[in-house]
Amino acid sequence: MATTTAPARRQPAQALRPAPKPRHIVGTVAKIVLALVFVLPIVFMFVSSLKPDAQIFSDLGSINAFLPTGHISFANYAGVFDRVPIVTFLMNSVGISAATVILGLLVNSLAAFALSRMRLRGKKIILTAIIATLIVPFETLALPLVWWVNQLPWLQVNGFSLALTHGWLDTYRVQIIPFIANAFSVYLFHQYFDSIPKELDEAARMDGAGWFQIYRKIIMPLSGPAIATVAILTFLPAWNSYLWPIMVVQSENLRPVMVGVEYFYQLNVAWGQIMAYTTLITLPILVLFIAFQRSFVNSIASTGVKG
Amino acid sequence: MKFHKSRRLLTASIAAMVIAAPLAGCSGTASASGGSGGSGNSITLWTHNAGNPAELAADQKIVSAFNSSQSKYKVTVQAFPQASYNQSVVAAAASGKLPCVLDMDAPNVPNWAWAKYLAPLDLGTSLKGQLPSTIGKWNGKVYAVGYYDVALAMFARKSVLTAAGIRIPTIDTPWTQDEFNQSLAALKKTGKWAAPLDLGTSGTGEWWTYAYSPLLQSFGGDLINRTDYQSADGALNGANAVNWATWMRGLVTQGLIAQKSGADANADLTNNKTAIEYSGSWAAAPLSKTLGKDLAVIPPVNFGSGPKIGGGSWEWGMTNTCENKAAATAYLKFSLQPQYQASVAVAAGTIPATSSPAALKLDPSYGPGGSNEIFAQISRKYAELRPPTPAYPFISTTFTTAAQNILAGADPKSTLDQAVRGIDANIKTNNGYK
Numbered sequence: 086m087a088t089t090t091a092p093a094r095r096q097p098a099q100a101l102r103p104a105p106k107p108r109h110i111v112g113t114v115a116k117i118v119l120a121l122v123f124v125l126p127i128v129f130m131f132v133s134s135l136k137p138d139a140q141i142f143s144d145l146g147s148i149n150a151f152l153p154t155g156h157i158s159f160a161n162y163a164g165v166f167d168r169v170p171i172v173t174f175l176m177n178s179v180g181i182s183a184a185t186v187i188l189g190l191l192v193n194s195l196a197a198f199a200l201s202r203m204r205l206r207g208k209k210i211i212l213t214a215i216i217a218t219l220i221v222p223f224e225t226l227a228l229p230l231v232w233w234v235n236q237l238p239w240l241q242v243n244g245f246s247l248a249l250t251h252g253w254l255d256t257y258r259v260q261i262i263p264f265i266a267n268a269f270s271v272y273l274f275h276q277y278f279d280s281i282p283k284e285l286d287e288a289a290r291m292d293g294a295g296w297f298q299i300y301r302k303i304i305m306p307l308s309g310p311a312i313a314t315v316a317i318l319t320f321l322p323a324w325n326s327y328l329w330p331i332m333v334v335q336s337e338n339l340r341p342v343m344v345g346v347e348y349f350y351q352l353n354v355a356w357g358q359i360m361a362y363t364t365l366i367t368l369p370i371l372v373l374f375i376a377f378q379r380s381f382v383n384s385i386a387s388t389g390v391k392g
Numbered sequence: 393m394k395f396h397k398s399r400r401l402l403t404a405s406i407a408a409m410v411i412a413a414p415l416a417g418c419s420g421t422a423s424a425s426g427g428s429g430g431s432g433n434s435i436t437l438w439t440h441n442a443g444n445p446a447e448l449a450a451d452q453k454i455v456s457a458f459n460s461s462q463s464k465y466k467v468t469v470q471a472f473p474q475a476s477y478n479q480s481v482v483a484a485a486a487s488g489k490l491p492c493v494l495d496m497d498a499p500n501v502p503n504w505a506w507a508k509y510l511a512p513l514d515l516g517t518s519l520k521g522q523l524p525s526t527i528g529k530w531n532g533k534v535y536a537v538g539y540y541d542v543a544l545a546m547f548a549r550k551s552v553l554t555a556a557g558i559r560i561p562t563i564d565t566p567w568t569q570d571e572f573n574q575s576l577a578a579l580k581k582t583g584k585w586a587a588p589l590d591l592g593t594s595g596t597g598e599w600w601t602y603a604y605s606p607l608l609q610s611f612g613g614d615l616i617n618r619t620d621y622q623s624a625d626g627a628l629n630g631a632n633a634v635n636w637a638t639w640m641r642g643l644v645t646q647g648l649i650a651q652k653s654g655a656d657a658n659a660d661l662t663n664n665k666t667a668i669e670y671s672g673s674w675a676a677a678p679l680s681k682t683l684g685k686d687l688a689v690i691p692p693v694n695f696g697s698g699p700k701i702g703g704g705s706w707e708w709g710m711t712n713t714c715e716n717k718a719a720a721t722a723y724l725k726f727s728l729q730p731q732y733q734a735s736v737a738v739a740a741g742t743i744p745a746t747s748s749p750a751a752l753k754l755d756p757s758y759g760p761g762g763s764n765e766i767f768a769q770i771s772r773k774y775a776e777l778r779p780p781t782p783a784y785p786f787i788s789t790t791f792t793t794a795a796q797n798i799l800a801g802a803d804p805k806s807t808l809d810q811a812v813r814g815i816d817a818n819i820k821t822n823n824g825y826k
Contacts, residue, residue: 347475347476
């Protein structure tokens with residue numbers, strides 16, 4: 086009996102399931118096409134990294150461009166390691182990006198906290214002035230900024246003594262410190278902090294908490310999404326940094342990964358090696374994206390900014 | 393004085409930032425106050441060869457030989473990637489951090505000398521026997537010297553040309569304009585190629601001026617009047633220049649070239665997507681590898697005023713802010729020994745700047761009967777220096793824009809007139825770059 090009734094019960098349920106509407110089908114197809122638009126260049130990059138230069142171009146007009154066919158090898162990867170100190174560049178970029186993100190989170194959230202929670206005269210004017218700096222593109226400031234960082238002092242630790250040095254060029258700090266304070270990050274934190282009820286501050290103050298305790302123990306623990314958003318939006322430009330390092334870094338052992346791409350543009354461009362190199366430097370970003378996919382999507386959704 | 397110096401710095405910085413150096417063979421004011429480039433008897437040398445292990449190793453070998461040849465001076469190498477090298481130099485100049493010795497693309501030499509990035513060189517007899525196009529001069533003084541040059545040429549399959557009934561030209565009897573046009577028409581007629589000639593129109597930056605201004609010169613025009621370098625009027629917009637521009641546009645309208653060619657000309661020729669490739673001596677080695685003895689090296693076409701190619705590749709100079717010019721001069725003199733020049737040329741696959749026996753011993757391919765002799769001959773016979781004027785970076789970008797517009801269909805005469813107005817105005821704004 087049981088064997089005959091069970092299917093009979095399922096059949097009506099299946100019959101009740103609504104048939105897919107045409108607009109759903111169109112939507113799904115559109116999503117697939119959109120996904121292909123973004124995925125295929127990455128597939129092409131990886132597949133081409135396994136092919137000789139001439140084959141990359143001969144395959145261009147066909148589906149083979151996206152398939153590992155023909156003379157497949159890891160020769161381009163070997164060429165990359167011969168031509169570029171990629172491990173050094175990767176370590177530099179990881180260090181520079183991580184330092185920029187950590188210090189950026191601290192400095193920008195503190196600035197935003199002051200503007201959002203503390204009683205300051207002219208807070209709105211200060212915030213407007215900070216936001217106004219977003220209008221100026223970095224490229225226009227780059228050359229004057231080089232001059233400025235070359236004038237800045239630094240305390241050098243030599244064993245147990247301190248020495249005052251002059252100029253920041255050709256250092257790690259010149260790649261980190263100018264990018265810690267970020268107007269957009271301050272703005273994002275400020276908007277998020279504003280959405281947290283001020284009553285929490287007042288209650289904490291009545292319990293004897295100071296401003297820094299309120300910041301550390303109340304506001305920041307409640308600002309997870311804002312922290313994730315700022316972290317991602319700070320990390321990406323730090324990782325992709327190109328113009329600034331070529332202007333301020335002379336020593337090869339201090340260069341970040343993006344500068345390495347330039348190593349392959351010689352008279353006869355090494356296309357396969359470029360693809361191998363870009364595959365290698367894209368991997369950390371892909372891993373990060375997969376690990377923090379939800380935060381990444383939320384950050385874009387909450388800011389309306391392309392990552 | 394201070395105002396003029398600041399303006400020079402700004403103008404030169406912008407000019408040098410704009411000009412890209414994607415190509416070695418085709419390829420301002422430093423803070424004059426204060427010194428840079430090393431300390432004491434240790435000096436720093438900058439090169440564009442970070443992505444070119446073979447040439448970098450050859451440069452490093454010279455430096456090592458120099459350091460061990462004496463105990464007074466020590467040279468340290470810092471290598472930069474070529475594509476962003478100019479930006480690195482300009483930024484260093486702006487912050488007074490130029491090295492003592494650096495290499496530079498030949499057409500930048502006058503601008504960087506005018507901008508006081510560079511100091512004149514006193515190398516004495518070290519320049520004897522040097523290929524003329526490898527000596528960077530401005531205002532009668534030598535500011536830079538190169539170990540090698542490159543030469544423009546065309547490449548094709550001998551079998552393809554023969555099958556189409558096309559004569560394979562030689563250095564002594566290059567194609568005439570009519571012969572070239574007929575050859576392209578014959579190739580097009582076979583229907584095998586959508587565009588038989590690859591002029592490299594997908595190239596960027598300095599390539600356009602390096603590659604196409606020699607064609608303009610062969611038509612009888614030029615980028616500027618070379619009598620005093622104060623105006624382009626008549627040279628860049630005269631009848632000969634208009635003929636050049638009309639011919640260039642005609643190549644596109646007749647389907648003889650692509651308005652934007654493929655990204656890799658060597659691969660397109662190898663894959664038989666094009667029949668003739670306009671490139672340079674640097675393409676010979678990879679093409680010879682794939683096409684073998686079927687490869688034909690075609691000298692530049694004579695469009696009426698003789699075959700022309702651009703002269704000058706990467707050259708070495710000494711900066712104005714160098715604190716130890718004696719060390720820099722000593723190094724440059726040392727490095728110009730024929731065997732060292734040849735070793736760099738071999739590593740770079742280029743034409744040695746000297747044809748001395750010591751150089752030819754290292755690379756006999758450029759000597760009599762060698763497989764690359766034709767490039768040395770083309771360079772010696774047909775090289776024309778790009779205008780040695782500080783205005784060159786501006787001229788180059790203006791010419792590039794005009795040529796791109798003409799290929800896209802803009803009216804040749806009015807486009808060239810506009811380019812001339814821009815160049816003349818720039819020269820006047822900078823007080824004639826004097």
